[in-house]
Amino acid sequence: MDSGGARGPRLAIRDLVLVALLAAVGGVLSTYIGYLGNLINRLFGVPFGAGQLIAGLHIVWPLLARRIIGRFGSGTLTGLVKGLVEFLAGGTHGVVIVLVSFVEGLLVDLGLSASDRPGLAWTMAVGAVASASNVFVFQAIYLSGVPFTFILVMTGLSLVSGAFLGGYLAWDLGRILDTSGLLRRSPDVPSRPRIRWRRHVLSAVAVLGLLGGAVAYYVTVYDPFTGPDSVRIGGAVESPYTFSLASWEREMTTITAELRGSVSYVPPTEYTGAPLSDVIELAVPSAEASSVRVIADDGYEARFSLSDVMSDRGILLTMGEERVRLIAADHDGSKWVKRVTRVELD
Numbered sequence: 001m002d003s004g005g006a007r008g009p010r011l012a013i014r015d016l017v018l019v020a021l022l023a024a025v026g027g028v029l030s031t032y033i034g035y036l037g038n039l040i041n042r043l044f045g046v047p048f049g050a051g052q053l054i055a056g057l058h059i060v061w062p063l064l065a066r067r068i069i070g071r072f073g074s075g076t077l078t079g080l081v082k083g084l085v086e087f088l089a090g091g092t093h094g095v096v097i098v099l100v101s102f103v104e105g106l107l108v109d110l111g112l113s114a115s116d117r118p119g120l121a122w123t124m125a126v127g128a129v130a131s132a133s134n135v136f137v138f139q140a141i142y143l144s145g146v147p148f149t150f151i152l153v154m155t156g157l158s159l160v161s162g163a164f165l166g167g168y169l170a171w172d173l174g175r176i177l178d179t180s181g182l183l184r185r186s187p188d189v190p191s192r193p194r195i196r197w198r199r200h201v202l203s204a205v206a207v208l209g210l211l212g213g214a215v216a217y218y219v220t221v222y223d224p225f226t227g228p229d230s231v232r233i234g235g236a237v238e239s240p241y242t243f244s245l246a247s248w249e250r251e252m253t254t255i256t257a258e259l260r261g262s263v264s265y266v267p268p269t270e271y272t273g274a275p276l277s278d279v280i281e282l283a284v285p286s287a288e289a290s291s292v293r294v295i296a297d298d299g300y301e302a303r304f305s306l307s308d309v310m311s312d313r314g315i316l317l318t319m320g321e322e323r324v325r326l327i328a329a330d331h332d333g334s335k336w337v338k339r340v341t342r343v344e345l346d
Contacts, residue, residue: 011077015069019078026061026078027085032214033057034092035221035299042301049150052157056131056165057210062105063112063127063170068177072109079105092298092339094322100137104130124167131162165206172203221299226341228323233279235344236289241282243343245319248274255314257329259336271327273318277310280343289345294326294337302326302335306345 011019037051044050061082066075083101091097111126112118118126135154139146179195197204226232227244234240253275259266280292285306292309295301309315314329317340326337 011069011071011074015071015074018068019065019074019081022061022065023078023081024085026058026082027089029210029214030058030082030086030091030097031089031222031298032217035217036213038296038298038300049154050157052135052154053161054165055134055158056127056161056163056167056169058101058134059104059108059127059130059162059166060170060173062101062108062130063123063166064173066108066112067123067170067174072113075108075112076102076105079103079108090297090322092296096137096141100134103133103137107133120168120171123171124163127167127170128159128163131166132158134158169203169206172200173207176200176203217299223297223341226297229319231279231317231324231340232342233283234342235293235346236286237280237283237345238286239282239284243274243279243282243317245274245317245324250274250278253313253316255316255327255329257314257327259333265333271316271318273316273327275313276315276317276326276343277313279317280306280309280345283345285345291346293342293344293346294340295342295344296337296339297323297341298339300337302328302337304328304331304335 033054034051036054040050040053041048059079062075062078065078068074079101080098082105083098086093086097086101087095093100107130108126111129112123115122132155135151135158139151176195223232226242229245231243231245232240233243252272254270254272256268256270258268276292276294290306292304292306293301294304304315312330314327315331316327316329317324318327319325320338323339323341326335326340328335
């Protein structure tokens, strides 16, 4: 495989099929990668940012496409299609993710074009830069109030992740595919030696872990069948059910709340919705229940004590831009949850 300069003026049909395949896999797995990022954020006790540790997994696909195909534009096209797949699959970043993925793919093309035969170090450097670009695109669109030092930390994490989880992984997977002979362009190409898996242990572990975790996520966490105005109420309750904002028969509550977060702010705004206490009351909490977890479709969650929720009429489930949203008037902005799909009592 030649991932340096272009070999022809256009992408062949085979190349386009490969781009579509890699972009589809990358777009579908992006939801799971976002879930992993939220787990890392919770581990570090921050609402976002620490998840940049795995940002490099998002750019494996344009890097791998460019390494295999070797033509300028293959990385850009893979990034663009991946972003479209993620957006159409209901990605939490909305249409902005199309721009983010396009920029990442373009940087992959530009970076790998600067060398005739980019080796491991060069591929890792390109992966680092392409991965870090997401921080600046999101900064320009969403994160204008984030302290500069926090931006630097996120950029550093993304650079490291892009180098290893993006650049190294794509380069080594390319070697595996090249050695296997699966991507030969002609039957006249001589047979390749057997793959020596001991040289690819890190990549094999990473791929198996990613795929295994993705299967577990899509089987046990991801819920594509919950409607945009619906939330499943379960856990330590006697009567689990699916709450629907559109068919809510009890009284709605209107409050004015101000979102104050560590990196975000929304001025006092009027919200109308169903008090979470009423929603939980219908499920009949079990005697052992003591806490409430409000969970978004990407795995992000906020935890409250059950006693606080049942006594606070300022915690509402209301309709957001795309899905149900939790408003927590007297709590930190990190407790306000977008795209809520589940409420679990523990």
